[in-house]
Amino acid sequence: MDGNNSESYLIALLEENVFTPENHVVLCRRCEKRDGWREAVRAKREAERPPTPTTIRGKARNLPNEVKDYVADPTARFLFARRLGVLTILLIGVCLLIPPIAAVVGALFISPDTGMEWFDQSITSITTVSNTPLNTLAWVFTGLFGIIYFAHVAERERNDPTGWAGEWNPPKWYALAVYSAIGLYGAVMLILVAFGDAPVGRRFGARIFWFFGSLGIAYQIKDALRLDLVRMVWKPRRELWEFPARYGFVLALTAFAVGPPATLPTLLTPLLAALTPAVSTAYIIARLPHDRVFRDKCIAAQDRLLELLRIRDNDDN
Structure with missing residues (x-):
């Protein structure tokens, strides 16, 4: 905005500190030309984040939230690249887990021979896909x-x-x-x-x-x-x-x-x-x-x- 007249703007607290239509963030021209205002905003966001746990139990309990923030934080740079990387890792992990899961399910619910048979069939299916x-x-x-x-x-x-x-x-x-x-x-x-x-x-x-x-x-x-x-x-x-x-x-x-x-x-x-x-x-x-x-x-x-x-x-x- 130009000038110092801000009466027409609603001054309110940010909700979740993200850029959304509800968060009317006003920046004057003088502040825009100030060096380092983006770095100050990033530092403020970092300071407002809750401290990460130091214990193993706390880290394990906080892991889902960290993954969610890493994948879905709308203010993150290169957000699409991060999401694509996470999805690629998940797909590779799922493909690697299919054979042992098939073997365990077949062995537990039917018979050990069925588990080994399912394991071989899943390996064959993955190999077929790789030969496409x-x-x-x-x-x-x-x-x-x-x-x-x-x-x-x-x-x-x-x-x-x-x-x-x-x-x-x-x-x-x-x-x-x-x-x-x-x-x-x-x-x-x-x-x-x-x-x-x-x-x-x-x-x-x-x-x-x-x-x-x-x-x-x-x-x-x-x-x-x-x-x-x-x-x-x-x-x-x-x-x-x-x-x-x-x-x-x-x-x-x-x-x-x-x-x-x-x-x-x-x-x-x-x-x-x-x-x-x-x-x-x-x-x-x-x-x-x-x-x-x-x-x-x-x-x-x-x-x-x-x-x-x-x-x-x-x-x-």
């Missing part, structure tokens, strides 16, 4: 990744719907527009090569353009969304823009690495490559009517052009 073709495994994991990431983006939308802006933030959509142009050029060239309307030799260069453009979009789309939200340019929903822009990049990378799914044509690969730059371009087009700064600049440029044309007409006369 790379193409199938890659697309299965990509699909699971998409489901998990969509749930993560939807949760971040719920916990931080108002965006964020730092001390110096130029419009992020400028850089997003540059990346979109680069990625879109590479994707269109790949489509033309797939249809035979462009030389095959341009495929490598088109992939380079697509990769750097789409990588920039995947990095920049989140900052552009958050800055637009905090400046109230418009109110887009993250899961409708951030998820397809970033997940489209993952889909295209999977298609480039292992090819499309076995039952689909190879033309799907360049079409998937066009998804990320197409979503980014649509985002830029959708936000422009709501951007008053951009609209004012266009009006000023139009007035200047008309003035130049009028001066030229007077000179010609």
Whole structure:
């Protein structure tokens, strides 16, 4: 906020010390420019956390809460990477525990021979899964990744719907527009090569353009969304823009690495490559009517052009 007038804001205690719509946190411009305010906030949160137990019994009793905080803390950085790592460890652990659990259950409830038979069958099943073709495994994991990431983006939308802006933030959509142009050029060239309307030799260069453009979009789309939200340019929903822009990049990378799914044509690969730059371009087009700064600049440029044309007409006369 600008100035010192805060009467219109409700001053209340934070609930659970997280960023939610109910926690109206006000930061003045003077405080925003102060060095180290983020570190001070983190130190305050750390100081407010209850002390961890020192005894073995206390640590064992507190372990579920620590795991819950590590996995679900909405203020944590790299939250998705942490959750993905925990889920991967759990899946590996479950796969390793299936054979002994099957053996114990079969031996206890039926017979020892049945337990050994179930143990061998579970080992065979796991081995069969591990021998699945790379193409199938890659697309299965990509699909699971998409489901998990969509749930993560939807949760971040719920916990931080108002965006964020730092001390110096130029419009992020400028850089997003540059990346979109680069990625879109590479994707269109790949489509033309797939249809035979462009030389095959341009495929490598088109992939380079697509990769750097789409990588920039995947990095920049989140900052552009958050800055637009905090400046109230418009109110887009993250899961409708951030998820397809970033997940489209993952889909295209999977298609480039292992090819499309076995039952689909190879033309799907360049079409998937066009998804990320197409979503980014649509985002830029959708936000422009709501951007008053951009609209004012266009009006000023139009007035200047008309003035130049009028001066030229007077000179010609």
